[in-house]
Each structure stands twice: as C-alpha cells, then as structure tokens.
Amino acid sequence: MRIARWCRITPSSVVVDGKAVSVEGTGSLLLKDLYRKFIGDYPKFFKMDTLCRLGVAGAALLDSPGEPREDRAVLIFSASGPLCNDTHYQKTISEEDYFPSPSLFVYTLANIVTGEISIRNHWKGDTSAFVIPGFDAGEIVASTLSCLADPVTRSAICGWAECSGDDSFDLLMVLAARDEGGLPFDAETLDYLYGRTYQEP
Amino acid sequence: MTAKLSDNIVSPLGFSTAENVSAVLAGRTGVKTWEGAFGIHEPFGASLFNREEVLEKALGEGISGYTFFDTVALLSATRAIRESGIDPSSPDTVFILSSIKGNIDRLESDPGAVPLWASAAKIAGRFNNPNTPIVVSNACISGLCALIHATRTLLSGRFRNAVVVGCEVQSRFIVSGFQSLKAVSAGPCKPFDAERCGLNNGEAAATMVISSQGPDYAWKFGAGAVRNDANHISGPSRTGEGSYNCLRSVLNHCTREELALISVHGTSTRYNDEMESIALSRAGLSEIPVCALKGCFGHTMGAAGILETLVTMGALERGIIPATKGYSTPGTSYPVNVSPFNRTTGKKAFIKLLSGFGGCNAAMLFRKGGES
Numbered sequence: 001m002r003i004a005r006w007c008r009i010t011p012s013s014v015v016v017d018g019k020a021v022s023v024e025g026t027g028s029l030l031l032k033d034l035y036r037k038f039i040g041d042y043p044k045f046f047k048m049d050t051l052c053r054l055g056v057a058g059a060a061l062l063d064s065p066g067e068p069r070e071d072r073a074v075l076i077f078s079a080s081g082p083l084c085n086d087t088h089y090q091k092t093i094s095e096e097d098y099f100p101s102p103s104l105f106v107y108t109l110a111n112i113v114t115g116e117i118s119i120r121n122h123w124k125g126d127t128s129a130f131v132i133p134g135f136d137a138g139e140i141v142a143s144t145l146s147c148l149a150d151p152v153t154r155s156a157i158c159g160w161a162e163c164s165g166d167d168s169f170d171l172l173m174v175l176a177a178r179d180e181g182g183l184p185f186d187a188e189t190l191d192y193l194y195g196r197t198y199q200e201p
Numbered sequence: 202m203t204a205k206l207s208d209n210i211v212s213p214l215g216f217s218t219a220e221n222v223s224a225v226l227a228g229r230t231g232v233k234t235w236e237g238a239f240g241i242h243e244p245f246g247a248s249l250f251n252r253e254e255v256l257e258k259a260l261g262e263g264i265s266g267y268t269f270f271d272t273v274a275l276l277s278a279t280r281a282i283r284e285s286g287i288d289p290s291s292p293d294t295v296f297i298l299s300s301i302k303g304n305i306d307r308l309e310s311d312p313g314a315v316p317l318w319a320s321a322a323k324i325a326g327r328f329n330n331p332n333t334p335i336v337v338s339n340a341c342i343s344g345l346c347a348l349i350h351a352t353r354t355l356l357s358g359r360f361r362n363a364v365v366v367g368c369e370v371q372s373r374f375i376v377s378g379f380q381s382l383k384a385v386s387a388g389p390c391k392p393f394d395a396e397r398c399g400l401n402n403g404e405a406a407a408t409m410v411i412s413s414q415g416p417d418y419a420w421k422f423g424a425g426a427v428r429n430d431a432n433h434i435s436g437p438s439r440t441g442e443g444s445y446n447c448l449r450s451v452l453n454h455c456t457r458e459e460l461a462l463i464s465v466h467g468t469s470t471r472y473n474d475e476m477e478s479i480a481l482s483r484a485g486l487s488e489i490p491v492c493a494l495k496g497c498f499g500h501t502m503g504a505a506g507i508l509e510t511l512v513t514m515g516a517l518e519r520g521i522i523p524a525t526k527g528y529s530t531p532g533t534s535y536p537v538n539v540s541p542f543n544r545t546t547g548k549k550a551f552i553k554l555l556s557g558f559g560g561c562n563a564a565m566l567f568r569k570g571g572e573s
Contacts (some may be wrong), residue, residue: 046382053263071420081338082317086374094376095240099476105378106435106558109301109315111340116558120428124425124446127561128346131317131336146353150426150452 001145001176001185004155006193007061009034009054009171010056016061027167030037031057039068047103049085055113058173059157065121071083073147074114074127077140079164081110081131084089108173113161126153135160135172137190144176144185154178160194203352203422204415204570206362207285208511212405212498213248215260221508222515225523227541232401232495239373243380244387247497248564265326268314270304271323274368277406280323285410287333287362287531289328295360296334299347299367300503306372317400322399327547332360340557341466342427343367344506345565348409349425355413362413367507369405375502376402383437384470392467392493393474393539396533400468402568403499407508418512418572423566426450430560435470441480443500443562444554448484451564453553456549459568462522463527463549464513466555467493468500469527473556478533480554496526510553510567517569522546 011030014021028050030128034057034181035045045053055076089104106112113130118127126147132139145157159173172194177187183189213231214224231248238249246498259265259276267275282289289296298321304314313319313329321334337347344367351363369375379385379402388397399516411422416498430438437444463486465477474493481487494509501508522544529541549569556562 067243068431072431079318083316086305086308086315088350089378093373096379100377100381101436102378102381106306106382108378108440109340109558111557111559111561112434114339115429115434115561118431120432122431124443126433127429127559128427129338130349130557131321131338132333133318136333139333142349142357142359143335143354146350146357146359149353149356150450152426165245172432191506195313 001178002180002182003185003189004175004177004180004182005062006174007058008193009058010163011167011169015196018196042120049107049165051082051111051161051168052107052116054163054169055117055161055169058171059121062157062173062175068124070121070124071152073153074117074123075128075136075144075147075156075158076114076161077130077132079132079134080164081099082108084129084165085164095113117157124152135194137187141185141187141190151162203355203411203413204419206287206410206415206430207281208409209281210405210407210508210511211273213250214497218515222512225386225494225512226516226521228524228526229429230389231501233385239376241373244389245380245385246388246390247371248401248403249528250404267323270305270368270370272318272501273325273370273406274366275327278366280285280381281408281410282364283344283354284330284466285402287410288485289330289364291305292331292386294330295332295354295363297351297363298324298334298336299334299343299349299366299507299518301338301340302375305374317456326334336540337559340559341502341505342555342557342561342563343503345553345555345563348425348429348506349563349565350421351411352422352425356413363411364408365411365507366406366408367504368537370404371402371505373481389527390468390469392469392495392496393533393537394528395530397469397471397474397532398485400470401446401499405498405504405508407504407511409507414558415483418570419569421570423568424451424454425565427561427563427569434560434561437476437556441483443560444477444480444556445483447562447564448480451566452484455550455566458490459550460492460552461517461546462490462492462551464509464551464553465491467525469495477534478509481537487536488538490522490544492523493525494523502571506553506555512549512568517549518553520545
C-alpha cells in the first residue's frame with residue numbers, strides 16, 4: 001500500500017499533502033471554515049458532534065463523493081472515542097432533569113464517525129473504529145494492512161481522530177491504496193506526517 | 202487457518218459456555234421486566250447480572266478491586282485462558298477487547314476508568330501481557346469485528362494467539378439511550394415475530410482464545426466481511442444493503458448446502474428483523490434455518506458477536522439448532538426459516554450475522570473440524 005494523499009488537522013492548522021491550507025478561525029470555527037471551503041452542500045454536518053465533523057472534514061480534504069463503492073475501507077483510531085459527546089448526553093439524564101436525547105445518544109458510539117464518512121461519500125466497504133491509548137503509527141499501519149485480507153478492499157481512508165472537546169481535536173488521515181504511487185504506507189512515514197502540523201519552509 | 206482453542210461465557214444464565222448452552226437448549230432466559238433499575242422509571246426488559254454472585258465468583262479467581270465491567274471481563278478471560286493452555290504473558294499473544302460503552306457508568310464518579318483502552322490495559326495487564334491491547338468499538342457488530350480483526354491479525358503473522366474478550370454491562374446511560382430511541386421492549390423480546398416491539402438490554406462477557414494453529418477438531422474461522430450501508434447512522438438500510446453485501450462476500454467461501462444455520466442478529470426491533478429478512482432473501486438464504494438468541498440473553502451489545510457465536514457452536518456440537526425464544530408468528534415481509542423449537546442437524550458450519558448503528562454490518566463463516 002502507498003499513501004496517495006494525506007491531511008493533518010489541529011485546532012489551529014490544516015495541512016494537505018504537505019501544503020498548508022488557509023483557514024479562518026480556530027477550534028470549532030476552523031471546522032466550520034473547512035465545511036464552507038471543501039463541503040458546502042451538506043447541512044447534516046451541523047447535526048454531527050465534533051468527532052464526526054473532524055472525520056468528515058478530513059475525508060473531504062482527501063476525496064470527493066462519487067459513485068457508490070465497496071472497495072474503500074474507513075478505519076478510525078482514537079483514544080477517547082466519543083467521550084466528549086458522552087458528557088453531553090450524560091447531562092440529559094440527570095436526576096433533576098431527565099430528558100434523554102436520542103440525537104445525542106447516537107453520537108456516543110465510537111464508530112458513528114465511520115458511518116458519517118461512509119454516508120457522505122457513498123462508501124459501502126469495511127468500516128471500523130478502534131480505541132488505543134494514544135497515537136500509534138505501527139498499530140494503525142498493521143491493522144489497516146490486515147484489512148487487505150478482504151480481497152474486495154482496494155483502498156482505505158484511515159488514521160487518527162482524537163477529540164477531547166469542541167475546540168480540542170487532532171487528526172491525521174491518509175488515503176492509502178494498493179498499487180498506487182505516493183509515500184510508503186509504513187509506521188515511519190506516518191510518524192513523520194503526524195509531526196507535520198505546519199508547512200515546512 | 203485460525204482455530205478456537207478455548208472459550209468462556211459469563212452471563213446471567215451461567216458462568217461457563219456449557220452452562221449457557223444447556224440453559225438455551227432448555228429454553229431458559231435471563232430476561233425479565235425491570236422497574237426502577239438504574240433509577241429509570243419506565244419499565245424495560247433486560248437480562249441483568251446478580252452482581253453479588255458475579256463478585257463472589259470473581260473473588261474465587263482472585264479478582265477484586267476492579268470496576269464491575271472490568272471484573273466481568275476478567276472473570277471470563279481468566280477462565281478461557283486457563284483452559285487454553287497458552288502463555289498469556291508471551292509477546293506472541295495479543296489481547297483484543299470488544300465493547301461499546303465499557304465503564305460508562307463511572308463517567309461522573311471515576312472518569313479515568315471510562316476510556317475503553319483503560320479497561321483493555323487492565324485486562325491485558327493482569328496477565329502481564331507486554332503488547333498494547335486494541336479495542337474494537339463498532340456498535341452492535343463489535344464482537345464479530347473483533348473476531349474478524351483477530352483472524353486477520355493472526356493470518357498476518359504479527360501474533361500467534363489472540364485473547365478476544367467481548368463485554369457489556371448495562372447502565373442508566375445505555376438503557377435510557379435505547380429507550381429514547383423507542384427501541385426497548387418492556388416485556389420479553391420476540392425476534393422475527395409479528396408482535397415484536399423492541400429489544401431487551403443484556404449483560405454478559407464472552408471470551409475466545411484463538412490461535413493461528415489448532416487441533417484438527419477445533420472450530421475454524423473462515424472468511425469474514427464488514428460492510429457499511431452508507432445510508433443512515435441509526436436505522437438499517439431498507440434494502441438490507443450492507444448485510445446482503447457481507448453475506449454475498451462470505452458465501453464465496455462456502456456452499457449453502459453445508460450451512461446448518463445462519464445465527465442472525467434478530468434484535469426484535471421492527472426495522473432490524475425486517476431488514477435481515479430482506480438481506481437473507483437477497484442472498485438466497487431463505488430456506489436455511491436461522492436462529493436468534495436475544496430472547497435468552499437480551500442484546501449483549503459488545504459481547505453479542507462472541508457470545509452468540511459460542512452458543513451456536515456449542516449447540517451444533519450437540520447436533521441442535523437452538524429455538525428462537527419469543528418467536529411464534531411470522532412477522533417479516535420476506536420468509537425466514539425461524540422456529541420456536543429446537544431442531545436437529547448433522548451439519549457443522551454456520552454464518553454469524555450482525556448489524557449495528559453507524560450503518561455497519563458483519564458476517565463470518567465458522568466450520569468445525571473432524572471429531573475429536
């Protein structure tokens with residue numbers, strides 16, 4: 001597998017294939033600006049929690065929705081999963097004010113981000129959410145490569161999507177594909193890309 | 202080919218796989234109606250542990266000082282590992298945890314325990330395993346995804362053995378959420394029945410120890426597939442798209458004739474069971490017996506894929522296709538070969554099928570080797 005494209009999003013910067021993307025605002029405003037510049041016609045974005053917005057924005061930087069396809073996997077790794085949204089939902093089930101919110105509850109599942117990316121892009125392939133203690137390039141690469149045991153899978157949107165607050169997130173997403181040019185899809189490269197939060201001079 | 206070395210189920214129906222299989226074949230259920238549990242006033246049907254009994258059993262294994270979720274998972278893992286004969290502290294062994302919400306009931310009192318990796322670290326740490334464990338958290342298909350991930354990881358040669366633990370305990374958080382989605386039945390669930398009106402929540406832990414090499418007679422793990430509907434985050438596809446695509450993929454690796462049954466998801470919600478009937482029909486599997494086990498265990502979420510696979514294996518070893526408890530009258534648009542009674546079979550292969558929120562679906566093929 002080779003890395004066809006990659007992107008890096010932090011609360012204050014966006015890098016795509018090594019080049020800085022000009023964005024306005026930081027934190028949640030930065031994600032809204034990415035929506036305006038790279039998505040634009042998908043109001044469902046604003047119903048999503050921050051983790052899903054982060055994942056959907058990252059995928060939009062790497063590819064555009066096209067015909068439905070089954071050969072594209074979506075694999076998301078994180079440490080906190082939906083913990084940020086868990087706290088939002090918990091507030092709706094307090095003793096004093098018990099009105100559980102179905103729309104918040106759905107986003108308390110770690111894999112909803114993979115579903116939102118799939119829906120937006122019409123990708124009907126393998127989707128999985130994994131929880132690990134921290135960014136681990138070796139684990140991300142090994143787990144993604146093992147998904148190629150499914151002969152239908154030809155490419156994967158995969159990476160690290162961590163969210164600890166509405167203005168606090170961290171994403172490294174790559175489009176890795178069989179038999180295509182680009183950077184090597186290995187732990188060393190992913191570690192290097194994870195450090196690239198700015199444009200090198 | 203990867204093979205199962207040993208296993209365990211800890212559920213309200215028993216503390217070993219054999220006890221649980223016997224309970225299912227005898228028609229027992231852990232489900233009853235709860236009122237006021239977790240401080241929730243609206244009644245709900247659920248299969249819940251007697252927590253004191255679990256803690257006592259755990260203490261017998263020297264397990265104490267853990268959260269309830271971690272205790273249940275450790276109790277199941279400890280028993281399965283002991284039976285397997287593997288060295289859990291070896292760098293050749295990896296731990297994989299399947300859960301949706303883990304210690305979510307500690308969100309306010311002990312937030313450090315809530316991230317799923319923390320539970321996985323506790324479990325692997327107790328066995329002095331040197332590798333970083335991984336958690337698969339794919340909504341209701343997590344257990345099957347964990348088995349698929351384990352199989353792929355062993356085939357890649359990274360590890361020789363995998364300890365795959367699926368666990369879920371219920372809480373105010375989870376039950377209120379499913380109730381808010383109008384997905385919970387106050388009475389016993391009725392998979393595929395005309396009168397079905399929602400799921401029951403379930404608690405369990407189930408463990409499989411899997412190896413890249415196993416004895417001839419062991420259960421072997423065949424092809425597995427995960428597919429997304431790409432349709433809706435909290436409702437299944439009306440065409441059964443992802444579920445059908447999973448089945449189609451797995452059917453490339455077996456004949457319909459060799460299948461004893463399809464061990465289906467069968468949550469007893471209107472939409473899920475209808476969707477599965479469509480997917481089975483599209484895959485040409487309407488004639489194959491199906492069995493849904495949630496009438497006995499409720500929906501054990503992160504444990505379901507492993508627990509229901511183990512119960513199906515145990516029943517087939519006894520030559521039986523388990524009854525679908527709660528079913529009596531056909532209630533789906535497409536015919537499904539489901540029965541309220543145990544049936545006999547001589548076949549030793551089946552497909553496990555699951556679907557979940559986020560539009561995800563999974564299917565996996567299991568085959569038993571020759572007699573021991």
